[in-house]
């Protein structure tokens with residue numbers, strides 16, 4: 001059984017603008033958000049996932065995006081250090097949850113921004129690390145030293161794909177999906193080391209197709225990405241689409257709303 005952390009969207013909303021998808025002029029609907037979030041939770045439960053919950057907090061609308069709480073590694077969590085002041089209040093809340101659930105919490109060294117599993121994803125035993133928009137490359141190198149693993153820094157060049165998990169998703173130790181235009185040449189060459197790469201086109205990348213939750217061979221993603229669904233099926237995976245439009249308004253989708261607590265399917269931890 002896999003374990004995933006989620007946080008109900010009771011206080012979710014578009015209260016500030018820290019990425020190009022967010023506009024206070026286009027607010028989210030609370031009822032719809034609740035329904036979409038609950039459907040995602042149910043879908044994951046039906047895939048035999050143990051969904052654990054963190055209490056939502058008023059004034060922290062992005063706490064729903066648990067992928068940004070930190071990076072889990074064995075019984076440790078490397079806590080995020082958010083770039084934007086609007087999200088910095090989440091870290092003490094995350095730290096309290098992890099400490100009371102048996103994790104050893106580790107803080108980033110001072111002055112390094114780091115946004116957790118939004119930017120740091122294992123594919124096999126290699127940590128792929130998005131930097132520039134939110135996380136710092138130095139934070140990723142520090143993380144690699146702590147874990148004793150290879151880190152491949154990937155520069156993110158398009159503000160719309162501001163976290164690595166918006167444009168890259170490892171499916172297993174040798175397979176990943178990605179949106180090429182979100183990366184520079186060097187990053188594209190680095191990614192080409194992954195034996196099986198599935199490309200996501202612009203229209204579906206903009207529907208956050210890459211922001212998928214992988215549980216074994218099952219892949220949960222936003223509705224409206226038929227080309228990726230077909231490609232996943234072709235590669236032997238089973239896609240499960242669920243509508244997450246309310247969260248797209250904040251620049252998030254399935255993956256952002258989850259944090260795998262027992263190691264991602266694609267990860268081989270050192």
Ligand code: ARG
Nearest residue numbers: 019065067118163250252256
């Ligand atoms: N509004 C949030 C932000 O801009 C969305 C975070 C999405 N999370 C993610 N892992 N991509 O920070």
